Amino acid sequence: MKVDFGWIGSQDGTRTKDIIVKSVTGNKPIDILIGGSAIVFGVLWLTNTAFKNGAVGHAHAVDKAMYELGLMAEDMSKVKY
Numbered sequence: 001m002k003v004d005f006g007w008i009g010s011q012d013g014t015r016t017k018d019i020i021v022k023s024v025t026g027n028k029p030i031d032i033l034i035g036g037s038a039i040v041f042g043v044l045w046l047t048n049t050a051f052k053n054g055a056v057g058h059a060h061a062v063d064k065a066m067y068e069l070g071l072m073a074e075d076m077s078k079v080k081y
Helices: 029-068
Strands: 002-009 016-022
Touching: none
Parallel strands: none
Antiparallel strands: 002 016
């Protein structure tokens, strides 16, 4: 990736230089393994969190509906799982 951040000039104005930043991804196997592992871990963590939140939300909704219909003695939807 190459980004041009503009230019800078000398005090007398006779010379200028561009400010260019070049970034290169690591091509060593360890860099690739670390980056790939971070991506896989992130996807797994997000999937697990979404599933857990959905399961807990479903359980709370069922408990609340059963309590409102009189099928439960106490409101279990407020209990933390």
